[in-house]
Amino acid sequence: KLAMLRSKKFARKTKSGRVVTVSREHYLRDDITCSVQGCEKCCDTTARLVPGKIILPDTNVILHQMDVLEHKAIKNVIICSTVLEEVKHRSISAYNALRSLISEESRQFYVYSNEHSKATYVEQEKGESPNDRNDRAIRVCAQWYNNHLEAHPSPAKVLLITNDAENLQKAVSDSISCLTVHDYVRRHIEDQTVQDLLAYPSESSSVVMAAEDVLSEPFESYITQDAIQHGLKAGIYLQGVFQASRENPNEGFIRVRGRDDTVLVIGRDINRAITGDIVALSLYPEAQWKTPLDTVEQRGASVIISSTKLDDEESDSIMSQPKPTGKVVGIVRRRWRPYCGVLVNASPEDRHVLFSAQDERIPYVRLKSLQTENLINKQIVVGIDAWPSKSRYPVGHFVRCLGDIGDRETETEVVLLEHNIPYEVFSKSVLDCLPKETWTIHDDPDSVAKRRDLRHLDVCSVDPPGCTDIDDALHVRRLDNGNFEVGVHIADVTYFVRPGTTLDKEASNRGTTVYLADRRIDMVPSLLSSNLCSLRGGEERFAFSCIWEMTPEAEIISTEFAKSIIRSRVALMYSEAQMRIDDESDSSTITQGLRILNTLAKKLRRCRIDRGALMLASAEVRFSMDNETNDPVDLKIKEQYETNSMVEEFMLLANVSTAQHILKHFPQCAVLRRHPSPPPGNFEPLIKAAHVAGVELSTVSSKELALSLERASPKDKPYLRTLLRMLATRCMMQAVYFSSGTLPPAEYKHYGLAASIYTHFTSPIRRYADVLVHRLLAVSITADATYPDLLDKDKMANVCDRLNTRNRMAQYAARASTELQCCVYFKNRPTIVPGYITRVRKNAVQVLIPSFGVEGPVYMTPTDPDTLAPQLKFNADNLTLTITSSNNQQSTCLQVFDEVEVLIEIDSSDSQRQRLVLKLVHPVICGISVTSPPKITMVAESNSKDTLNTPVEKSFSITTGNNGNDHNVPPMKKSKPNKKRSKKGRGQTPSI
Numbered sequence: 001k002l003a004m005l006r007s008k009k010f011a012r013k014t015k016s017g018r019v020v021t022v023s024r025e026h027y028l029r030d031d032i033t034c035s036v037q038g039c040e041k042c043c044d045t046t047a048r049l050v051p052g053k054i055i056l057p058d059t060n061v062i063l064h065q066m067d068v069l070e071h072k073a074i075k076n077v078i079i080c081s082t083v084l085e086e087v088k089h090r091s092i093s094a095y096n097a098l099r100s101l102i103s104e105e106s107r108q109f110y111v112y113s114n115e116h117s118k119a120t121y122v123e124q125e126k127g128e129s130p131n132d133r134n135d136r137a138i139r140v141c142a143q144w145y146n147n148h149l150e151a152h153p154s155p156a157k158v159l160l161i162t163n164d165a166e167n168l169q170k171a172v173s174d175s176i177s178c179l180t181v182h183d184y185v186r187r188h189i190e191d192q193t194v195q196d197l198l199a200y201p202s203e204s205s206s207v208v209m210a211a212e213d214v215l216s217e218p219f220e221s222y223i224t225q226d227a228i229q230h231g232l233k234a235g236i237y238l239q240g241v242f243q244a245s246r247e248n249p250n251e252g253f254i255r256v257r258g259r260d261d262t263v264l265v266i267g268r269d270i271n272r273a274i275t276g277d278i279v280a281l282s283l284y285p286e287a288q289w290k291t292p293l294d295t296v297e298q299r300g301a302s303v304i305i306s307s308t309k310l311d312d313e314e315s316d317s318i319m320s321q322p323k324p325t326g327k328v329v330g331i332v333r334r335r336w337r338p339y340c341g342v343l344v345n346a347s348p349e350d351r352h353v354l355f356s357a358q359d360e361r362i363p364y365v366r367l368k369s370l371q372t373e374n375l376i377n378k379q380i381v382v383g384i385d386a387w388p389s390k391s392r393y394p395v396g397h398f399v400r401c402l403g404d405i406g407d408r409e410t411e412t413e414v415v416l417l418e419h420n421i422p423y424e425v426f427s428k429s430v431l432d433c434l435p436k437e438t439w440t441i442h443d444d445p446d447s448v449a450k451r452r453d454l455r456h457l458d459v460c461s462v463d464p465p466g467c468t469d470i471d472d473a474l475h476v477r478r479l480d481n482g483n484f485e486v487g488v489h490i491a492d493v494t495y496f497v498r499p500g501t502t503l504d505k506e507a508s509n510r511g512t513t514v515y516l517a518d519r520r521i522d523m524v525p526s527l528l529s530s531n532l533c534s535l536r537g538g539e540e541r542f543a544f545s546c547i548w549e550m551t552p553e554a555e556i557i558s559t560e561f562a563k564s565i566i567r568s569r570v571a572l573m574y575s576e577a578q579m580r581i582d583d584e585s586d587s588s589t590i591t592q593g594l595r596i597l598n599t600l601a602k603k604l605r606r607c608r609i610d611r612g613a614l615m616l617a618s619a620e621v622r623f624s625m626d627n628e629t630n631d632p633v634d635l636k637i638k639e640q641y642e643t644n645s646m647v648e649e650f651m652l653l654a655n656v657s658t659a660q661h662i663l664k665h666f667p668q669c670a671v672l673r674r675h676p677s678p679p680p681g682n683f684e685p686l687i688k689a690a691h692v693a694g695v696e697l698s699t700v701s702s703k704e705l706a707l708s709l710e711r712a713s714p715k716d717k718p719y720l721r722t723l724l725r726m727l728a729t730r731c732m733m734q735a736v737y738f739s740s741g742t743l744p745p746a747e748y749k750h751y752g753l754a755a756s757i758y759t760h761f762t763s764p765i766r767r768y769a770d771v772l773v774h775r776l777l778a779v780s781i782t783a784d785a786t787y788p789d790l791l792d793k794d795k796m797a798n799v800c801d802r803l804n805t806r807n808r809m810a811q812y813a814a815r816a817s818t819e820l821q822c823c824v825y826f827k828n829r830p831t832i833v834p835g836y837i838t839r840v841r842k843n844a845v846q847v848l849i850p851s852f853g854v855e856g857p858v859y860m861t862p863t864d865p866d867t868l869a870p871q872l873k874f875n876a877d878n879l880t881l882t883i884t885s886s887n888n889q890q891s892t893c894l895q896v897f898d899e900v901e902v903l904i905e906i907d908s909s910d911s912q913r914q915r916l917v918l919k920l921v922h923p924v925i926c927g928i929s930v931t932s933p934p935k936i937t938m939v940a941e942s943n944s945k946d947t948l949n950t951p952v953e954k955s956f957s958i959t960t961g962n963n964g965n966d967h968n969v970p971p972m973k974k975s976k977p978n979k980k981r982s983k984k985g986r987g988q989t990p991s992i
Helices: 059-064 081-090 092-103 130-151 165-173 181-188 192-197 202-207 225-234 408-418 445-450 502-510 526-532 574-582 589-611 642-665 680-692 702-711 720-729 768-780 793-826
Strands: 002-013 019-029 053-057 077-080 109-112 157-161 238-244 251-256 262-266 278-283 326-333 339-344 352-357 365-368 378-386 395-404 459-463 472-478 484-491 540-550 556-573 615-617 621-625 632-637 671-674 736-739 831-840 844-849 854-859 871-875 880-884 891-895 899-910 913-922 949-951
Touching: 053 130, 053 181, 059 081, 059 092, 077 081, 077 092, 077 130, 081 092, 081 109, 081 130, 092 109, 130 157, 130 165, 157 181, 181 192, 192 395, 225 278, 225 326, 238 262, 238 326, 251 278, 262 278, 262 326, 339 408, 352 378, 365 378, 378 408, 395 408, 408 793, 459 574, 459 589, 459 642, 472 589, 472 642, 484 589, 484 642, 502 768, 502 793, 540 642, 540 768, 556 574, 556 642, 556 768, 574 589, 574 642, 589 642, 615 720, 621 793, 632 793, 642 671, 642 768, 671 768, 680 720, 702 720, 720 831, 736 793, 768 793, 793 899, 793 913, 831 891, 844 899, 854 899, 854 913
Parallel strands: 053 077, 053 157, 077 109, 365 395, 459 556
Antiparallel strands: 002 019, 238 251, 238 278, 251 262, 278 326, 339 352, 339 378, 352 365, 378 395, 459 472, 472 484, 484 540, 540 556, 615 949, 621 632, 671 736, 831 844, 831 899, 844 854, 871 880, 880 891, 899 913
């Protein structure tokens, strides 16, 4: 039976400007069952709950103790609809986790709709806050359950679980059975390891703290949330995102919206902020501003993964002038996540242990554990609960154990978890969306009839060796008027990935295929990525084609788009295509077409350069893996052919043409890609370094920068141009996706490509942004129907933001995976290599090793700890570091761009972690330089001094694969990574 409690009507203005009347009615029912098995009052044949102990947690328990609730020992749980709605509004991640538990029948979680039950609904009383009303509704629900179950034939009791002291006190006074979550776990859960999962919020964090954690001088207390909001509105405080320094744990910077520069925070002024937190800060008067430290904490070398500096990476600039400086006064929002890492110096009998996170910017975390002996030498996951003002470290709780340190599968899982990469196998509901493995285009005659049949054309693909997910193919033919018809044919992924399906939602969530050094994690199942969508040679495939009429001078006469059917004649590798072009005796149709395409591509490239496109540089190397052990056995520079550039030019042209087309048809919701112009300050380190080398660079525009970089080729430093181009990449902003209706047209441009508009159309197998672009394009040519979300600029903007995050995390994961493989490769293989100084610090120089794509600090510390340290003199103007021996008998000056020889080896001094380190070999500095160890490998400098030129839009990788067109790695499979992670700085340590 239904009874309407209230009806509410109100007017709402739509986005189109229309005013509509909305009516909302709240009904109460008397037929909502308790879902307890055997209840004679309800007679529910689908009841989930089992008589006995049943728990009913409140909202804060769900929000703060999800790790406990997810343990298999926790069953028989009532979730009030009041709690479910509160969790949904306060934490979408906790809500999704709770929904997952509810959907798992074996866990026996039941949602009771107390807000729609006559027996349990409560009205908000006068003067009662919404939070107090909800707490009362939860107590009423618990009390109703116990009254309802009194007549149950089997003993059944409902326990209210809450850590809220006021809610607990009121429950006791109302004679409601209740416990804190900590008491419940200790009394009623036999598995003691569940106690390790308990979170300790601020009010109970002292239970976790060890005696040595207590500070004699506590951190400054945070101001209240009301004071923060008032101060932000009044302009007293600023709000920004805190990022700890990777180079020095006792400083960080805060990115404040609306400011071009960042705000420096040092030492105790960081005030317990952790990387990613949104903080309120107070800016010091200019007289109190400071300069960042130019010293580098001891850390390992890393690989170069991106052509641009990622968002939370630090500037290369040497600060000689004070920088805006402030202090953290409050936390607007914590952005803590589960962290992977290891225990530090723990003994089996210890109960209070320190945890060292994989992320070098995270401070040590204090844990309380009853199973320390089982966690030593393991990679574990930990959650942070609080950071009391009197504690040296934040306190947290154990979440789960991943496996042994050094185990290949464990270490790879760490990489994926640390970068929030979805890597689980595709669910049954996703796989159910796929066609049969035997599917062919002839299984859908209706679609065949609607498509343009291009199977008569000589289409071919050109890709890296071993590529299985072939997105694109090309064709060219001469027209009767002397012009050429050129086609780019892209896999029609949207034929299989339909909007709103489980497969579509999964692809949207993953966002991108992730290429690690030894595997890939697909965005869509391999049946699509490596088979039905892949444009393999000799196979008939559905495609989306962009076709131009082009003059012999590569001028575009016309452009058209069509859903098509193609049959690629052959799938070539870059090297094979290049050999065909170079073989004068080969006059086959495919080869002649490749030669025409290559000629046109060179003219397209020249036009782009003339417009101001940047040809930047990045060292890109490739691992060769052992087929049996999957260990890296070789590391070499990836070869570049003219055919690489040939394919790239036509992919860029297709992307530009598509962007122009979809913007014309969808000016408010086109999914585009922009590359913002770097702020002038970004170029300061590049200009300064170039000036020291005797080169003057102009950064007025991308064209001026490109021209001045091209002129930078002193005879005495033949590699300088490439070094400058590598440094120029670090001045760039990141290219990002956006919805056209959210920005003015002036901000659409792509700086690196010198294009007024750009998007991604050419890789829908591995990028979800391309899937959206394909859908927009299909609607514009009436080849498919639209759907509401596709035309909603705000929803598209949210999707673009998520895709930008996924892409950034994929780059981080690729780098971490490659560093892991580098440690495996260089273990027991010390190698002396030439390198170039790219940065100078007060205690170290940063050295780039182009032959391996490795860059890291070389510290000016004595090789013998008993030796007196040399005197170091840093000159920020000339970018030099002068090292004078302690007896003043030797003085050596190192300057940016100097060539040096370094030893690459693995530091295994920490049994739990290993790291790649660089040590100076030449020039010989007494007490600093190392002598050649036995079994040394010598690597000669590459003969090529300036061959790493490539457009800024590509995302360059040291790994095999990555997010460019290099995908010759297998999909995710069961294999064991073998690498221990590097030791690093610990954030806010006792020095503050």
